[in-house]
Amino acid sequence: MHALLEPWSHPFMQRALLELLFVGVVGAVLGCWIVLYELAYSAESLAHALFPGLVAAALLGLPLLLGAAGGVLGAAAAIALTTRLPGIGRDVAVAIVVTTLFGLGVLLALTPSSPPGLDGLLFGDLLGVTRGDLAASGALAALCLAALAALHRPLLATGFDRGSAPSLGARPLLVDLALLALVAAAIVVGVQGLGNLLVLAALIGPAATARLLVRRVPRMMLLATVVAVVCALGGLYLSYYADVAAGAAVAGSTVGVYLVLALARLRPWRLSASRG
Amino acid sequence: MQVSVQDLAASYGGPVVLSDVTFDVEEGERIGVLGPNGGGKSTLFRVLLGELRPLRGSFQRPSRLGFVPQTERSRLDYPVSALDVALMGTLSRLAWWRPVGRRERRAALAALERVGLTALADEQFGELSGGQRQRVLVARALVQDAPVLLLDEPFSGVDRTSADLLERLLDDLAAEGRGLLLATHDLEQARRFDRVLCLNRRQIAFGPPEETLTRAVLEETYGGEIVALPGAAAAVLPPHHHEHD
Numbered sequence: 184m185h186a187l188l189e190p191w192s193h194p195f196m197q198r199a200l201l202e203l204l205f206v207g208v209v210g211a212v213l214g215c216w217i218v219l220y221e222l223a224y225s226a227e228s229l230a231h232a233l234f235p236g237l238v239a240a241a242l243l244g245l246p247l248l249l250g251a252a253g254g255v256l257g258a259a260a261a262i263a264l265t266t267r268l269p270g271i272g273r274d275v276a277v278a279i280v281v282t283t284l285f286g287l288g289v290l291l292a293l294t295p296s297s298p299p300g301l302d303g304l305l306f307g308d309l310l311g312v313t314r315g316d317l318a319a320s321g322a323l324a325a326l327c328l329a330a331l332a333a334l335h336r337p338l339l340a341t342g343f344d345r346g347s348a349p350s351l352g353a354r355p356l357l358v359d360l361a362l363l364a365l366v367a368a369a370i371v372v373g374v375q376g377l378g379n380l381l382v383l384a385a386l387i388g389p390a391a392t393a394r395l396l397v398r399r400v401p402r403m404m405l406l407a408t409v410v411a412v413v414c415a416l417g418g419l420y421l422s423y424y425a426d427v428a429a430g431a432a433v434a435g436s437t438v439g440v441y442l443v444l445a446l447a448r449l450r451p452w453r454l455s456a457s458r459g
Numbered sequence: 460m461q462v463s464v465q466d467l468a469a470s471y472g473g474p475v476v477l478s479d480v481t482f483d484v485e486e487g488e489r490i491g492v493l494g495p496n497g498g499g500k501s502t503l504f505r506v507l508l509g510e511l512r513p514l515r516g517s518f519q520r521p522s523r524l525g526f527v528p529q530t531e532r533s534r535l536d537y538p539v540s541a542l543d544v545a546l547m548g549t550l551s552r553l554a555w556w557r558p559v560g561r562r563e564r565r566a567a568l569a570a571l572e573r574v575g576l577t578a579l580a581d582e583q584f585g586e587l588s589g590g591q592r593q594r595v596l597v598a599r600a601l602v603q604d605a606p607v608l609l610l611d612e613p614f615s616g617v618d619r620t621s622a623d624l625l626e627r628l629l630d631d632l633a634a635e636g637r638g639l640l641l642a643t644h645d646l647e648q649a650r651r652f653d654r655v656l657c658l659n660r661r662q663i664a665f666g667p668p669e670e671t672l673t674r675a676v677l678e679e680t681y682g683g684e685i686v687a688l689p690g691a692a693a694a695v696l697p698p699h700h701h702e703h704d
């Protein structure tokens with residue numbers, strides 16, 4: 184019993200857990216839509232593309248959310264412009280812009296002259312989360328959840344049948360934009376704790392796991408949340424007792440749970456038809 | 460008058476696929492929309508729904524339209540029940556950000572009952588049969604509670620018993636004063652409607668079926684491959700099959 188409770192006597196562990204709960208719950212609920220809309224790869228690209236915006240905001244002392252918004256808009260503009268170059272398709276344009284922007288962000292974050300701590304945006308610093316960070320990500324997480332609750336019906340109808348969604352009164356374009364804005368916001372919720380790269384695990388892992396097991400959207404969200412919380416606890420214990428990086432332990436356990444379940448469900452004769 | 464269309468023409472950016480369309484729908488009227496594959500039936504619905512801007516002409520319609528899409532383009536692996544799908548019809552009545560309440564749930568269950576699917580309300584939508592899915596989409600349109608319904612071939616894939624049930628349901632809806640526009644390939648069924656609209660890339664005819672569905676009109680509508688005379692059980696072979704949608 185003592186071994187189970189001991190880690191939580193440290194304030195830094197309590198803060199780490201709280202931060203993980205914020206990003207975990209938002210990630211689990213939002214992740215269900217990312218999985219159902221098949222946007223996992225777009226979310227990953229978005230996370231990379233908005234990275235220089237985050238770094239710039241941190242350097243200038245501006246709110247990270249502002250940096251994320253600027254980063255997204257900048258990336259969208261860059262993709263639109265690159266697509267216009269002769270001989271460059273959409274697909275290639277996205278790849279070029281995303282890798283360039285991400286490289287630029289890493290360069291900015293890791294130059295010796297940059298103030299220390301910026302590399303935390305890249306890999307996260309779960310055990311170094313401050314009260315101020317917590318207040319900011321908690322408030323943003325609450326906003327995201329409120330937005331997700333409000334958007335639930337349009338999201339459900341649009342994902343079901345984009346073609347006839349307008350005849351029901353949903354606007355697919357606005358729904359898509361809202362969803363991408365929420366992904367950007369969720370990345371900001373999780374960036375302090377997990378970093379720009381690992382935050383994707385919180386956005387996709389629990390939802391993908393829940394998708395394997397249940398067949399209604401609300402239940403999927405509930406189960407994804409449970410998975411996220413369990414993985415947060417498990418990852419923190421692992422990090423505390425095995426002395427591994429906390430963010431990596433949490434992200435790793437999220438992905439691990441998915442892999443174990445997906446493999447358990449895999450049947451040899453379904454190999455070619457499995458939906459991954 | 461619930462819907463009124465004047466000299467409408469439409470295209471998808473290329474050639475004109477539909478022109479010279481002029482008709483109206485009175486309260487409680489059932490209108491059959493006939494035409495070969497590619498004749499422009501779905502295109503007409505798309506224009507009326509506001510998804511496709513007309514090339515020429517104008518139309519008036521109520522602000523709310525119920526719609527049953529043709530071959531459902533909905534995803535079969537999507538985690539929703541029949542009831543969830545019927546509830547989607549509330550988007551046009553209840554502000555999008557409000558959660559559905561008991562009243563909406565009751566309306567959705569009542570709609571499922573009208574299409575004879577009460578027992579399957581909690582089934583996964585993707586695991587229903589094709590005809591059952593079609594009826595769930597009709598229920599969704601009922602939940603929209605619109606004064607006019609557009610139904611794009613709602614009888615395709617529906618068995619005889621369910622088709623009879625659906626047809627009685629449509630009669631009830633018309634008796635409630637709702638206007639119905641129904642695309643169909645079933646000439647026998649079209650003869651039971653109040654008026655028919657024949658389309659073959661342009662409007663061929665519009666009027667009561669007994670006056671309108673003459674041999675000449677049918678030949679012009681279907682391109683001359685009618686295999687039985689009107690009056691007998693007329694069956695129609697479309698001249699050729701387009702690949703589209």
Ligand SMILES: Nc1ncnc2c1ncn2[C@@H]1O[C@H](COP(=O)(O)OP(=O)(O)OP(=O)(O)O)[C@@H](O)[C@H]1O
Binds near residue numbers: 529
């Ligand atoms: N999205 C689209 N883009 C371009 N052309 C289209 C599109 N949809 C339909 N068309 C064309 O418009 C014409 C009319 O098609 P429409 O779908 O309205 O026919 P329909 O009467 O509904 O046929 P069916 O009985 O097969 O459903 C066809 O020539 C078709 O190829």
Ligand SMILES: [Mg+2]
Binds near residue numbers: 500501502529
């Ligand atoms: Mg059609």
